[in-house]
Structure formats: structure tokens, C-alpha cells
Amino acid sequence: xxxxxxxxxxxxxxxxxxxxxxxxxxxxxxxxxxxxxxxxxxxxxxxxxxxxxxxxxxxxxxxxxxxxxxxxxxxxxxxxxxxxxxxxxxxxxxxxxxxxxxxxxxxxxxxxxxxxxxxxxxxxxxxxxxxxxxxxxxxxxxxxxxxxxxxxxxxxxxxxxxxxxxxxxxxxxxxxxxxxxxxxxxxxxxxxxxxxxxxxxxxxxxxxxxxxxxxxxxxxxxxxxxxxxxxxxxxxxxxxxxxxxxxxxxxxxxxxxxxxxxxxxxxxxxxxxxxxxxxxxxxxxxxxxxxxxxxxxxxxxxxxxxxxxxxxxxxxxxxxxxxxxxxxxxxxxxxxxxxx
Amino acid sequence: xxxxxxxxxxxxxxxxxxxxxxxxxxxxxxxxxxxxxxxxxxxxxxxxxxxxxxxxxxxxxxxxxxxxxxxxxxxxxxxxxxxxxxxxxxxxxxxxxxxxxxxxxxxxxxxxxxxxxxxxxxxxxxxxxxxxxx
Numbered sequence: 001x002x003x004x005x006x007x008x009x010x011x012x013x014x015x016x017x018x019x020x021x022x023x024x025x026x027x028x029x030x031x032x033x034x035x036x037x038x039x040x041x042x043x044x045x046x047x048x049x050x051x052x053x054x055x056x057x058x059x060x061x062x063x064x065x066x067x068x069x070x071x072x073x074x075x076x077x078x079x080x081x082x083x084x085x086x087x088x089x090x091x092x093x094x095x096x097x098x099x100x101x102x103x104x105x106x107x108x109x110x111x112x113x114x115x116x117x118x119x120x121x122x123x124x125x126x127x128x129x130x131x132x133x134x135x136x137x138x139x140x141x142x143x144x145x146x147x148x149x150x151x152x153x154x155x156x157x158x159x160x161x162x163x164x165x166x167x168x169x170x171x172x173x174x175x176x177x178x179x180x181x182x183x184x185x186x187x188x189x190x191x192x193x194x195x196x197x198x199x200x201x202x203x204x205x206x207x208x209x210x211x212x213x214x215x216x217x218x219x220x221x222x223x224x225x226x227x228x229x230x231x232x233x234x235x236x237x238x239x240x241x242x243x244x245x246x247x248x249x250x251x252x253x254x255x256x257x258x259x260x261x262x263x264x265x266x267x268x269x270x271x272x273x274x275x276x277x278x279x280x281x282x283x284x285x286x287x288x289x290x291x292x293x294x295x296x297x298x299x300x301x302x303x304x305x306x307x308x309x310x311x312x313x314x315x316x317x318x319x320x321x322x323x324x325x326x327x328x329x330x331x332x333x334x335x336x337x338x339x340x
Numbered sequence: 341x342x343x344x345x346x347x348x349x350x351x352x353x354x355x356x357x358x359x360x361x362x363x364x365x366x367x368x369x370x371x372x373x374x375x376x377x378x379x380x381x382x383x384x385x386x387x388x389x390x391x392x393x394x395x396x397x398x399x400x401x402x403x404x405x406x407x408x409x410x411x412x413x414x415x416x417x418x419x420x421x422x423x424x425x426x427x428x429x430x431x432x433x434x435x436x437x438x439x440x441x442x443x444x445x446x447x448x449x450x451x452x453x454x455x456x457x458x459x460x461x462x463x464x465x466x467x468x469x470x471x472x473x474x
Contacts, residue, residue, distance in 0.1 A: 069358045069440055079416060222436040
């Protein structure tokens with residue numbers, strides 16, 4: 001597949017070097033299994049073992065649903081984002097439980113428009129394919145049966161388009177030099193006490209409010225009902241500004257040098273650094289102190305940490321300056337927009 | 341320190357199983373032993389977990405279905421799984437909607453076993469002396 005240079009999303013700058021996403025690619029075994037099923041027009045469940053792994057449901061060669069612990073499903077997105085109120089969902093579920101046609105029922109009950117629901121389902125599918133295809137894939141095999149998803153995209157999305165979209169997303173993240181991986185890096189809000197002065201979007205403030213050192217982009221996607229890829233983009237932007245830092249990594253690897261861009265010196269005031277501060281609070285090691293330049297022979301006095309240049313530019317523009325751009329690839333913004 | 345080792349086990353479970361968000365280790369009378377939580381109130385979870393494990397064990401017996409394995413509450417916003425830890429403690433594990441609770445049961449076996457051993461080591465012996473720290 002020819003790799004053309006994808007333009008970066010608006011407001012995103014390359015951070016130098018491809019980062020971890022420059023080393024990732026769509027799993028070939030998964031790609032082959034999907035395209036084989038698509039070409040044959042099969043209706044099957046494809047079990048993908050690995051991490052995050054999952055189950056891909058194909059009908060007549062099109063992907064109608066993907067279940068994976070790596071990305072929120074449509075129900076989680078619709079409810080957690082507030083697109084559909086929970087009482088309405090429960091009523092629609094009860095009505096559709098026998099027929100299994102939940103999508104038609106929630107549209108019929110006026111809970112969401114048909115076009116918007118389709119856009120959400122497509123975004124959720126693309127997100128699930130992204131985490132599945134760039135994750136660790138051990139095996140792909142057809143299973144006889146699996147519980148069909150209640151919210152299926154009809155007709156299904158072409159596997160080729162989903163895989164192409166995954167490749168595009170990898171290119172975007174690599175071009176950004178994103179240093180934050182969506183499934184490993186747990187983020188903490190940075191130490192800069194200036195967020196009230198910044199033209200941040202509500203969604204970015206939501207991210208900073210939930211960045212408690214325990215959540216990866218995947219975890220926050222489930223908490224907010226948003227897409228993993230969209231949040232990974234947001235994390236990268238906020239990381240570049242020094243507003244998000246990597247506190248720890250899943251798999252037991254200390255953050256250590258994982259945070260390379262814009263780390264404020266000193267401990268994070270939003271986190272208890274002392275394990276004795278309270279039961280169960282994740283201790284966060286103080287970030288390495290950055291030494292201020294000094295004359296030879298002088299002992300450097302303690303100085304306030306320098307904000308990253310990108311953050312300083314925004315602060316100088318003031319609150320009336322352009323907003324730090326949010327990502328358009330969110331379920332709440334998908335009405336009428338292009339989606340696989 | 342024994343509590344650090346308990347927390348290490350609980351954090352390792354959260355590290356190992358995608359979707360686990362919090363966990364609380366409590367005594368059967370609902371008191372906190374250790375908590376790996378963020379915004380959730382661990383005291384309330386400990387008390388409710390103790391009540392839940394007792395009811396669940398009683399339910400399993402009443403239903404004639406053998407011994408309790410786990411008690412899982414499935415909610416619109418995620419899962420709460422409660423496991424007995426030996427005869428004197430319990431573990432409450434919270435997860436988001438992406439949690440595979442069947443996988444969690446398998447992955448939590450070593451955690452429950454290790455927590456039980458750590459608690460047994462820290463408990464006073466019948467002769468009143470403390471068990472030797474290992």
C-alpha cells in the first residue's frame with residue numbers, strides 16, 4: 001500500500017520524530033482474514049485473540065459491529081456522551097430486545113436521528129478497528145457463533161475502507177510524533193496553573209479534569225464516551241503544551257523518560273506524591289528537575305520552571321486568541337461529516 | 341511494608357486487566373484494609389462489598405449451586421465484581437463497560453491467592469505471636 005504523506009489536523013504541529021506510532025502497522029493476519037471474508041461475501045464472526053483483541057461481526061462481507069475491550073462500543077458512546085438519555089435507552093432496549101433491532105427502535109422513538117446514529121456507528125467501528133488492528137494480534141479465526149451486537153451498522157462497512165482508515169490514522173499520529181500511546185500511557189494534568197487563562201475547549205477541560213494519573217486514552221474514552229483515536233490526538237496536543245504529562249505506563253514500566261516534551265519541573269500539585277498521603281492514592285514520582293543555565297562556578301538559584309514554547313505563545317495571545325483546536329473526529333460532531 | 345505489598349498486588353491486577361478502574365480490599369465486617377481508588381469512596385465500597393459477599397454466598401447455598409465464585413453487578417456504566425479472599429476478607433473490583441468480567445475472574449485468581457497469603461502472614465497466630473514477615 002503506497003504511503004502518502006497525510007496532512008496534519010488543524011492546529012497540530014509535528015513534534016519531531018515519528019514516536020511510537022511510527023513503528024506500528026496494521027496487522028497483516030487480521031487484514032488478510034478480513035479481506036478474505038469480505039471478498040467471499042461471508043457472514044461470520046471473526047475472533048481476534050491478543051490485546052486488546054475482540055470479535056468482528058461481518059454480514060455479507062461487510063463489518064456490522066466490532067466488540068473489543070480496547071474501545072467503547074456504541075452503547076457506551078451514546079450514553080456516556082449524553083447523546084441518548086439513559087431512561088430512553090432502557091425503554092428502547094426493552095422494546096427491541098426480542099427483535100434485536102435496537103438501532104431502528106431508538107430512531108423510531110426519536111432518541112436520535114437516523115443519519116446521526118449511522119455516523120456514530122461508523123465512527124465507533126473505525127475506532128474499534130484502529131485499536132484492534134494496531135494492537136497485538138495472536139490469532140484470527142472464524143467462530144461458529146457469538147452474541148450479535150444489538151447496534152449493528154446496516155449495511156456493514158467495507159473492511160478495506162476500515163483498514164485504509166486505520167493506516168491513515170497511524171500516519172497522522174506518526175507525523176505528529178505523538179509520544180503518547182493510546183493503551184499504555186496514563187496521563188496526569190500538568191503543573192501549570194494557567195488553564196483558566198487558556199482558550200481550551202470544553203472537551204479539553206474535561207480531559208484535564210479526568211487526567212488523574214490512572215487513565216490512558218482508552219480509559220478516558222470509556223469514561224467520556226468518546227473515541228480512542230480522537231482522544232489520542234487531544235492528548236498529543238495537550239502534551240505538547242505541557243498540560244498533560246505521562247505519569248506511568250501500563251505493564252509496570254515507570255514513566256521515567258517517557259515524557260520528553262514540555263514536562264514542568266517539580267512534582268505535580270494535582271497528584272499526591274507521598275504514598276502516605278492517603279490510602280490507595282497512586283504515588284507519582286516527582287518529575288526530574290530541569291537545571292537552569294548558570295555561569296561557570298555559580299550555584300544556580302531555585303527558579304520557576306519554564307513553560308513550553310507552545311504554551312507561552314498561547315498565553316501571550318490571551319483568551320481572545322484562537323482556541324486550541326479540538327478534533328473533529330468525535331461522535332458528537334459527526335453529523336454530516338465523512339466517515340468510513 | 342505489608343500494606344504496600346497488598347497495594348502492589350491490587351495495582352498489578354489493574355495493570356494486567358484492561359478496564360479495571362479501582363479495587364478495594366476489605367475485611368468481612370466491612371472495614372478497609374487497602375484501597376486502589378481515585379474518586380470512589382473506598383469506605384462505602386468496603387461496607388457494601390462485605391454485605392454483598394455475604395448475601396451472594398447465602399444465595400449460592402440457597403439455590404443449591406455449590407460455592408460462590410464471584411458476585412458481579414452489571415451496570416450501565418460498568419461492572420462491580422466481588423470476590424472472597426480466604427474466609428476473612430473480600431476484594432471489590434470496579435471496571436468500565438469494556439471490562440471482560442469473565443477474563444477478570446481468571447486473572448484475579450492469582451491476585452486473590454496472593455492477597456490471602458499476605459493477609460495470613462500479617463495475622464497474629466493462635467499463640468498470640470505475629471507471623472514472621474517474609
